[in-house]
Amino acid sequence: MTADASTILKSRVPDGPLEQKWDNCKNHMKLVSPTNKRNFDIIVVGTGLAGAAAAASLGEMGFNVKSFCFQDSPRRAHSIAAQGGINAAKNYQNDGDSVYRLFYDTLKGGDYRSREANVYRLAQVSANIIDQCVAQGVPFAREYGGLLDNRTFGGALVSRTFYARGQTGQQLLLGAYSSLMRQVDNGRVKVFPRREMLDLVVVDGVARGIVCRNLVTGKYETYSAHCVLLATGGYGNAYYLATYAKGSNVTAAWRCYKRGAFFANPCYTQIHPTCIPVTGDYQSKLTLMSESLRNDGRVWVPLKQGDRRAPEQIPEAERDYYLERRYPTYANMVARDVASRAAKERCDSGFGVGDSGKAVYLDFSKAIARDGAETIRKKYGNLFDMYAKITAEDPYKSPMRIYPAIHYTMGGLWVDYELQSTIPGLFVLGEANFSDHGANRLGASALMQGLADGYFVAPYTVNNYLGAKKPPIVGTDHPEFLKALEETKARVGKLLAVKGTRSVDSYHRELGGILWDYCGMARNEAGLNAAIGKIQALRTDFWKNVRVMGTPENFNQSLEQAGRVADFLEFGELLALDALTRKESCGGHFREESQTKDNDTLRDDANYSHVSAWQFTGTPDGVQLNTPALHKEPLSFEVEKPTQRSYA
Amino acid sequence: MSAATSSPTALKTPGSDSHSGPTLSLTLKIWRQKDTNSPGELKTYEVKGISTHMSFLEMLDVLNEQLVQKNEEPVAFDHDCREGICGMCGVMINGQAHGPDLTTTTCQLHMRKFRDHDTIVIEPWRAKAFPVIKDLVVDRSAFDRIITTGGYVSINVGSAPDGNAVPVPKENADQAFDAATCIGCGACVASCKNASASLFVSAKVSQLALLPQGEPERVRRVQRMVAQMDKEGFGGCTNTNECEAACPVGIKVENIARLNREFLRAKMITR
Ligand SMILES: Cc1cc2nc3c(=O)[nH]c(=O)nc-3n(C[C@H](O)[C@H](O)[C@H](O)COP(=O)(O)OP(=O)(O)OC[C@H]3O[C@@H](n4cnc5c(N)ncnc54)[C@H](O)[C@@H]3O)c2cc1C
Ligand code: FES
Numbered sequence: 001m002t003a004d005a006s007t008i009l010k011s012r013v014p015d016g017p018l019e020q021k022w023d024n025c026k027n028h029m030k031l032v033s034p035t036n037k038r039n040f041d042i043i044v045v046g047t048g049l050a051g052a053a054a055a056a057s058l059g060e061m062g063f064n065v066k067s068f069c070f071q072d073s074p075r076r077a078h079s080i081a082a083q084g085g086i087n088a089a090k091n092y093q094n095d096g097d098s099v100y101r102l103f104y105d106t107l108k109g110g111d112y113r114s115r116e117a118n119v120y121r122l123a124q125v126s127a128n129i130i131d132q133c134v135a136q137g138v139p140f141a142r143e144y145g146g147l148l149d150n151r152t153f154g155g156a157l158v159s160r161t162f163y164a165r166g167q168t169g170q171q172l173l174l175g176a177y178s179s180l181m182r183q184v185d186n187g188r189v190k191v192f193p194r195r196e197m198l199d200l201v202v203v204d205g206v207a208r209g210i211v212c213r214n215l216v217t218g219k220y221e222t223y224s225a226h227c228v229l230l231a232t233g234g235y236g237n238a239y240y241l242a243t244y245a246k247g248s249n250v251t252a253a254w255r256c257y258k259r260g261a262f263f264a265n266p267c268y269t270q271i272h273p274t275c276i277p278v279t280g281d282y283q284s285k286l287t288l289m290s291e292s293l294r295n296d297g298r299v300w301v302p303l304k305q306g307d308r309r310a311p312e313q314i315p316e317a318e319r320d321y322y323l324e325r326r327y328p329t330y331a332n333m334v335a336r337d338v339a340s341r342a343a344k345e346r347c348d349s350g351f352g353v354g355d356s357g358k359a360v361y362l363d364f365s366k367a368i369a370r371d372g373a374e375t376i377r378k379k380y381g382n383l384f385d386m387y388a389k390i391t392a393e394d395p396y397k398s399p400m401r402i403y404p405a406i407h408y409t410m411g412g413l414w415v416d417y418e419l420q421s422t423i424p425g426l427f428v429l430g431e432a433n434f435s436d437h438g439a440n441r442l443g444a445s446a447l448m449q450g451l452a453d454g455y456f457v458a459p460y461t462v463n464n465y466l467g468a469k470k471p472p473i474v475g476t477d478h479p480e481f482l483k484a485l486e487e488t489k490a491r492v493g494k495l496l497a498v499k500g501t502r503s504v505d506s507y508h509r510e511l512g513g514i515l516w517d518y519c520g521m522a523r524n525e526a527g528l529n530a531a532i533g534k535i536q537a538l539r540t541d542f543w544k545n546v547r548v549m550g551t552p553e554n555f556n557q558s559l560e561q562a563g564r565v566a567d568f569l570e571f572g573e574l575l576a577l578d579a580l581t582r583k584e585s586c587g588g589h590f591r592e593e594s595q596t597k598d599n600d601t602l603r604d605d606a607n608y609s610h611v612s613a614w615q616f617t618g619t620p621d622g623v624q625l626n627t628p629a630l631h632k633e634p635l636s637f638e639v640e641k642p643t644q645r646s647y648a
Numbered sequence: 649m650s651a652a653t654s655s656p657t658a659l660k661t662p663g664s665d666s667h668s669g670p671t672l673s674l675t676l677k678i679w680r681q682k683d684t685n686s687p688g689e690l691k692t693y694e695v696k697g698i699s700t701h702m703s704f705l706e707m708l709d710v711l712n713e714q715l716v717q718k719n720e721e722p723v724a725f726d727h728d729c730r731e732g733i734c735g736m737c738g739v740m741i742n743g744q745a746h747g748p749d750l751t752t753t754t755c756q757l758h759m760r761k762f763r764d765h766d767t768i769v770i771e772p773w774r775a776k777a778f779p780v781i782k783d784l785v786v787d788r789s790a791f792d793r794i795i796t797t798g799g800y801v802s803i804n805v806g807s808a809p810d811g812n813a814v815p816v817p818k819e820n821a822d823q824a825f826d827a828a829t830c831i832g833c834g835a836c837v838a839s840c841k842n843a844s845a846s847l848f849v850s851a852k853v854s855q856l857a858l859l860p861q862g863e864p865e866r867v868r869r870v871q872r873m874v875a876q877m878d879k880e881g882f883g884g885c886t887n888t889n890e891c892e893a894a895c896p897v898g899i900k901v902e903n904i905a906r907l908n909r910e911f912l913r914a915k916m917i918t919r
Contacts, residue, residue: 056805060805072726073788075735075792076735076832078728080729080735081733081734090812128806131809131811132803134814135809136801136861137801137828137861143818145815146818146821148811148812167829171825174828178801179803179805181796182796185797185798193789216781216787246727246728246729246730247728280699280701280702282699283706284703285731386756389732389756389758390758455805503713503717505713554782555683555724558721558722
């Protein structure tokens, strides 16, 4: 059903043994001379960990950087909300950690669906990230001796996670933001907040600029540069209810896709096991309870189906600590996809708790009895407060109720080893690319990847691109810029012209429902086919009946949201198509047709050990005809041969 | 977000039904302003069937959905994370920045704090340095410009020593962390009768003054940041401490005392 294009994607993984590849790559780069750097303009879209770190680093190197985000300040990017921590192979705890072990855990956690060389590089640069952040004044948690403290995260048997209470993302992002503002002070970076990127401008096959909407004035703006870096985050909000910030979107990545960048593995979505359950249909988002809580919290459900007693009234002997029972080695610290599916299985079998029966307990009573409430408060105080504010229940007294929710997306724009997409001059960083986490991301490794890409990878590879290609400058008066601008205006105009009766939000909720039901924690062929039909019908209805208020040349949040939902309605179909095409289970992608006798994921390495990269094959004005073309990047593993993943 | 400072009131019996519950009918008086240069006014709206489990912003979502149905423009308000950490949200609720709940952002305020038939007045932050953009949305870019003048450590990527090379006493690290949790929402400015940004500036100056990494630029930092604060049109601090009461993350006014000390110290050193 899908065109199986024959192009082999060039991953450009350097030669040499795994541990020397990155050095080899760096040693052979073409560099722009120090005095010449000021003659190169670079656009960085996104100010999360990946974007802020990249913009700051490139500014430090001497390039002219323009940095864009849709919030009112770069400091508010979605990365700010990360709670639990960031991994690094420092082995400060002397518990046997190493670059190799971090590499191995991450590769295995991703269920052998990531690119081996990328994962190894990630582990290699992880230690530098911690040094960099400490030097910026990031107040990581410390022990009484004044040295850095660590905690354990899922999928690992060592303590390698650095943290700042339950606000690690905030502290790391404020660190990156401070470096960014230092470069603003130095005149190397100019920031453009409240701008939404609505298109990529490609001239002669090379990325040369962007079209934005100024969200305050509503005016359209175009910017040109020698290359464009996209660090616009993940697409989990396609599901509507997710742990993402409300503004997170696929628009920037989707526009690049439509201009020729391949989209890789869109069906790899992460469903986080510990989130506050859904309570009502007014709900606008779901809130994560950090994975770090599983260090001290024990997950259980009643042994008896439909047991409606309050948790305190259920004696020890009548509780099923199902993760400890099924996975004695990793117990409560199994990888996320495993923990999520186990919770779903218990609830589907009638053991769930709470009103809806769609929740399990996360119980701290043993840890509180052992360490005292004060110790627990010091570690997780802000998370417990947040839980109490949202649910009006006191987690110090009774267990939290939790359920899985959409939290992260491993898929993203396809990039080669140098983080360059299939459009030359377009680099993709952080959650927006697909490269390092395979089919499941381990906890505390997104922050690591975002900062690795931004501080330690892209600055080198972008320098190399500019040094080797020396692309000439193209002005915003070039016909391609004017064309892209007109197309953007026309698209926005179309949205306002529908003047239907249904609100944008109602479409978004319905799309989210379809994706969650058919393309959530368990997927099958019939369901995915149904989902594709439903999404197509919903999209048709959207363009007939949506009501977008206000005018274009104005501050207009309805219009912003409408554009994002319109793109999610197209993207959602690709997500389902990718899930349909991958007839194996791996990591967070669970195809019911492909499971072990214990209901675990069953990979099919013979047929699916590849990255699926989708190419837009529609008309120039953006209508997809038939189906997009599927390209495959084969995955080979030189060092760690894939095995059936086990956390038992 | 700060630990231990907030104890949520009226916690329910564990395990009891958390979904059903009373609903509220409310009268909302909301500031509507087309753009920076147009005059604004309070307009009155009625909402019904508001679940007490909703967040304040979800209540505004319900209102906006109603307005769209009636072909009226929805109320503009800033928000993003909706979990109290990004600092994007923030409105005056019955004259209080972020509303009645201590150490709680607008997005984390829940409707169980209100009673049936309450009238709620909702206005934007009011300060010369924060011009209104539309309805409840204001321009806080002055905060970014203040950070630009020194709210950082001058360290280039690649030149950092090992993370454990310089031990930091735990108490200092913890205090620096407490100051560093500022979310930059602007509630301190909005609640201050002088519209002073002292709490915001003091949080960053304190964080970096408490850490060895901040030491080399200590003098220059405080002088430049204070000068920029004045230039942006924020008022002076007269120690009324409204900022601390309004701060959703519990930043303490002792940071302002430290800011003053740092400023004096810088003056003595550079004299
Ligand atoms: C609640 C929560 C907790 C988490 N905790 C952890 C954790 O403990 N450890 C961990 O490793 N990971 C964690 N993660 C994951 C991690 O936070 C993210 O994957 C990561 O921060 C993404 O960073 P990023 O830089 O790629 O993108 P983001 O931080 O999402 O930034 C995207 C940027 O792009 C901009 N942008 C987007 N679209 C546009 C557009 N169209 N035009 C202009 N600008 C645009 C935005 O303004 C923003 O600046 C957590 C995630 C969540 C949701
Ligand atoms: S929306 Fe982020 S703090 Fe309220």
